[in-house]
Amino acid sequence: SRPVRAAGRPIKLGFVSPETGPIAAFGEADAFVLAGLKDVLAAGVTIDGVQHPVTIIRKDSQSNPNRAAEVTAELINSDKVDIVLGSSTSDTTVPVADQCELNGVPCICTDTPWQAWFFGRKGDPKKGFEWTSHFFWGVEAITAVFTNLWLSLDTNKRVGALWSNDPDGAALSDAQHGFPPAVKARGFDLVDLGFYPIMSDDFSAQINAFKQAKVDIVTGVFVPPAFATFWTQAAQQGFHPKIATPAKALLFPSAVEALGDRGVGLSTEVWWSPHHPFKSGLTGQTAQQFCDAYTKSTGRQWTQPIGFKHAIVEVAMDALRRTRKIDDPASIQAAIRETDYSSIVGPINLKKGPVPGVATTPLVGGQWKRGSKFKYELNIVNDQTAAFIPLDSKFEPIAS
Amino acid sequence: MTGPLLELVEVSKRYGALTVADRLSLAVGDGEALGVIGPNGAGKSTMFNLITGDVRADAGAIRFAGGDVTALAPHLRCRRGIGRSYQIPHPFAKMTVFENLLVAAIYGARRGERESAARCGEVLDLTGLAAKANIPAGTLTLLERKRLELARALATEPRLLLLDEIGGGLTEHETRALVETIRAIRAAGTAIVWIEHIVHALLSVVDRLVVINFGRKLAEGEPQAVMAEPRVREVYMGIPTQ
Amino acid sequence: MSVLETRGLNAFYGDFQALFGVDVAVGAGETVAIIGANGAGKSTFLKAVVGLIAGAGGEVLFEGRQIGGLRAHEIVRAGISLVPEGRRLFPSLSVEENLRMGAYAGRAGAWSLGRVYELFPVLAEKRQAPATSLSGGQQQMAAIGRALMSNPRLLLCDELSLGLAPAVIKDIYARLAEIVAEGATLVIVEQDINQALAASDRFYCFQEGRVSLGGAAKGFDRAAVTAAYFGV
Amino acid sequence: MEWLSVIVQGTLLGGLYALFAVGLSLTFGIMRLVNIGHGDLIILAAFIALVVVQALGIHPLASLAIVVPAMFALGYLLQRGVLNRTLGESILPPLLVTFGLSVIIENLLLQLFGADTRRLHVGALETDSLVLPGGIAVGLFPLLIFAVAVAVIAALQLLFYRTDLGRAFRATSDDAVTAELMGADNRHLYALAMAIALAVTGVAGVFLAIRSNFDPAIGPSRLIFAFEAVIIGGLGSLWGTLAGAVILGVAQSIGSALRPEWQILAGDITFLVILVLRPNGLFQRTRD
Amino acid sequence: MRAAFRIDRGAAGRVFGLAALIAAAALASLPLWVDSGVTRLAGEMAYYLALAQLWNLLAGYAGLVSVGQQAYVGLGGYALFVLCGSLGVHPLLAIPLAGAAAAALSLPIALIVFRLRGAQFAVGTWVVAEICQLVIAQLPSLGGGSGQSLTAAVVRAIAAGRTTREMIFYWCSLAAGLAVLALVYGLLRSRIGLALTAIRDSEPASRSVGVDTFRTKLLTYVVVAFCTGAVGGLIFLQKLRISPDSGFGLQDWTVVVIFMVVIGGIGTIEGPFLGLFIYFALRQLLADYGSWYLIILGCVAVFFMLYARDGIWGWISARFGLQLFPVRRHLVRVTPARRASLDDAADPKG
Ligand SMILES: Nc1ncnc2c1ncn2[C@@H]1O[C@H](COP(=O)(O)OP(=O)(O)OP(=O)(O)O)[C@@H](O)[C@H]1O
Ligand SMILES: Nc1ncnc2c1ncn2[C@@H]1O[C@H](COP(=O)(O)OP(=O)(O)OP(=O)(O)O)[C@@H](O)[C@H]1O
């Protein structure tokens, strides 16, 4: 190729995520992640012999879908960004992707089960979307992980489920693609109580129903405060299941700390951990090194979203490297669609699908146990879905 | 049309155990001026509220201008020609005095805006509020507010005007002016029912006097004769009978 | 020494000046009437004395003490009480609670619930009723009773007889005389000159925010008063 | 038996709502101050308790001894320095100011403590329960919350309806100018009322922090229940607020037993139905 | 000789009216000379102006302090999604239909909430909005709790290109803003405005002078619901996605609007304009500062309420006696002599 001539125009990436509001925990590490990538971004990418620095414009969705749509429109219309990156729950990723799709701006999203992102936007599984891409695990993965976990212990195979009335709850409880058929297919009885309102302060009626049905396993989708209330009331009402695997509720160590010792033994999905055998194609850092750096810099325990925040920037940089005409969004989009990249959260291949423009990342089963370095630690206890990820310990029933 | 302009037939109203109108019957002729007196709490203002519909009667009937208005909403009674002033003034505080009247003229008298302006101007002149026409009613003094009550009621061009203590707190001179005003209103053909504790002012205007006590009619008739009745002198004026 | 004395008292509503250098003196045990046409500033004067309107220039002395800068609640505690124009009872309190509120300042004296009920028996009947359910005249009684409950040394009455039946007015004025006899001082604002002057020792006539005439109530000169009223 | 259990649990839930609502019942019911920041003030109290517990290592319930006076002082200063200037005929200025406060508190807490979800632990008391005949398990802690709500309401009821001070509170909220004529210093009284309201909020905050998780963002979401409880009960009536809260709790509980989705809807609809039947609530004190 | 009177509606407004027309024309041409980011922002301001004027009409003039107007934004938005997404109606036609849907629902709602007064009304309307949200969250056909997206194809029906579409969105928003402004101004200058103000000041007294208070309030409420619903449709046509949370967002559609109106000056038409500019200026300046943006916004709300209780316009108009949209009526006495001369001047032959 030709020698580097001159510095080209900066390439702008819009970065939308919830930094404030009810789901601010997901955006908490943004500053750390982006600061760590500063040098790599400043060095930028070389396209057609011209070196372009990359800048990131961060926008706060305030955990509010209206605001997410508005800041994305701003990124597109005022900041004229080249790519929009949206992350952290469908309240942000879906409106971000919708704006980009309509306005013809390349967009990458993550950190939302892909069905919620894809079918929630009325995607056509044959064609996919024109301008928007996504990588994360999906409902099929989480059902497999959960049922694998449950089958590994001796229970009466009776599962009680409760779903939050939001996109995640809707995706996971879907009668065709969600938990109910998958769980039944593997021989479980499902006591499905349906949706509960997000602001619920009381689960006594549902707990009563679970108790009546002699449920051994509890699952569903919960936000942390709702699960905490549920779990406390369950104890008060003398309901002690052998396994509790609530999705979404136990991602953050703080949620488990808030439960105290009653958090020990609860199981959850694990998207990523320091023990995942991956390293960043951009910086060469391993998952373990990255988590250590995070703890060192912030004094906090690692959390699952930080890897994905890192990965989404990696995927964008990788696509830019392969872009031929930087001023043509279609060229950038073509490069994104050609992604076959090895990131800190694992391989991301946007060519394969499950559906066009969506890549899946591995998901395994974890359980919260008493830890050494931190009070509670998330152990990987089931890797039937991704055997290359090492186990930390064995899955155990909740001590009662 | 025959018969009285306003007729109350055995109207009753209770507040809990307290009967404030006790099978009260009353008639007011077209163009008549009727005075109402009675001790505090006798039920005079309540009677007005029953006539205007601010309070619904428990029993009995109210007829006005030949129609039964017992079940009619207050604003419809106003449009039929019942205008009232409140004992405790209710001005539209943030509107100007003129606008207060304008609402009444447009909605009560169903006039056009331009026509109403003239009418309101005249009423303001008549009631001595002309100088205050364009200031917010909220800044009026208590007595000016009372005059505003009268003016606003007049602006609805009522056939029957109900006045609840608009003369309290006036100087002799002002009282005389008020009496003149009311006479003028009456001369224009409006029937008047006036509740007032300033008896001499009342007597100089009305044709007939009704005394109410405990929601019942204590006396009724020619004013001087009523005032001379010992019962009335005792109950109302506090002059014990020998 | 005067119980109440104002020197050069001014008062404003926003930019509008309602009092212009008012000088009034009320001696101990006196009953003084303040008369004047509509909007002359009588109510404003009373409000300025009790601290409801910040005085803007001039002095207010109560028993020789400056009370000009004090706030209303401090002035009540010092011993001045006002029966406000238009009653102003507390709507969410019962009749009795309204009366008790009158005693909030905690001044000891002859007036108690019992005595007020004796003065206005109808209030005793309605002691538990909400104040809003009283008739206009009954509300005026409650307002007077409430003011008395603070056992004031100086009682200011604004349009005392408004809305009261003649029998009641007669009664109240008789009682006021008793109150004065017990050592209180009285200022009454009343538009009915005859009523006001009959009950008082001296009077001040206000006109457009200024004192236009003052003198003894007995044998007043009707023509002079009329002139002072309307400024002719 | 199942329905009995539903009603028992709903009543206990009502106890929680009552505790949230009492402070509001004072500010809203008595001062007509629509305090949108009430929920965030509860969370603020919870965070104060968290800091106290972490710093001193004391039992969370013992933190009441510090949280309540702190909130009392905060309430006094807040009212005297800020809210007093917003009171008047219109309900809007206080509404807007307290909304501003709500946003300020929430985001300051977020700055100071991050978005993590927190909890105060009281060991076994969290999960212990009594088993009533018929197998209805009643959590001790919810029972304690209910008892505390009743006690707080009883105390406030005495204060507001049996003392001179309480009468002065109500008089001042009706007509501050006239109350001043009676010798009541309205600025001080309002400040005192707010101080008491926030002291109660402090109690609510500590109990909330023990009952369930909290984070800076959850303040506003329960505010509407507190408002509903106050209005169902009737403005200015503290026992009414308790009744309102219990009605709301039972309605939600029944709704949720029928279908989990209906929980909140059932409460809201009950609220509207009651208001349509009795626009002034069940036990409104005199006014208007 | 009888005195004659006429009503003076204020002359200051006429000069301003001309200026406003010119400004409106300039605004209409905005997309032709500024970049699409500015256009988008201006469009957002235009629909917020509409929401603010509508809320101000309710709360500032009719005394109906509603904290539940988000109900109509959300209902309008959902109606639009159903009309365009499921029934295939053209999006621009769907906007007024969304308004009609909101208005239709506002009728039964009014019958319930009109029984309430003051603070009860405020909270009652809030609960009604909440109920709308909860009910919609339970209808799977509308996307339940997760909401639904408008497919790009539907929006492309307006215009295929992004630039043209953004212009059309902008013009729609501008038209909505100006139409609502004209409607509110017209309503307030009409006799209905007079009745509304009277009702706000005293309901029993207005009844006693013949005002049908219920019908007047109902009319206003329904008209406001119609406009709010239409604006809601327009908003979500641009947002492309609606969910119960976003559609019925208390903060976005009511609190921000209250902020604008109250900061600017409630009960004036000028006030909401000022509040609008202050809010957007703050948002543009501070939006990237995360929590601090919100903290400062909160402080501004507190500050203005403490130091300018009648809002900024209230302060300005008290100080300078300024009125740009005169809705007041002054009674002017025309002396007979002067009237004659006026008549002469008006007579073309004279
Ligand atoms: N809403 C109400 N609830 C309960 N009692 C009421 C209500 N309104 C009036 N009353 C009572 O009804 C009686 C009659 O009141 P009303 O106002 O008619 O008296 P009134 O004759 O006008 O007296 P006044 O001359 O003092 O104005 C009074 O005893 C009063 O306390
Ligand atoms: N709140 C107010 N705002 C503005 N001006 C006021 C206010 N209250 C009174 N005024 C004006 O101050 C002047 C004096 O009023 P004040 O109430 O003292 O009169 P008054 O002598 O008591 O009259 P009245 O006999 O009518 O009660 C009047 O011109 C009045 O318009």
Ligand SMILES: [Mg+2]
């Ligand atoms: Mg009366």
Ligand SMILES: [Mg+2]
């Ligand atoms: Mg006066």
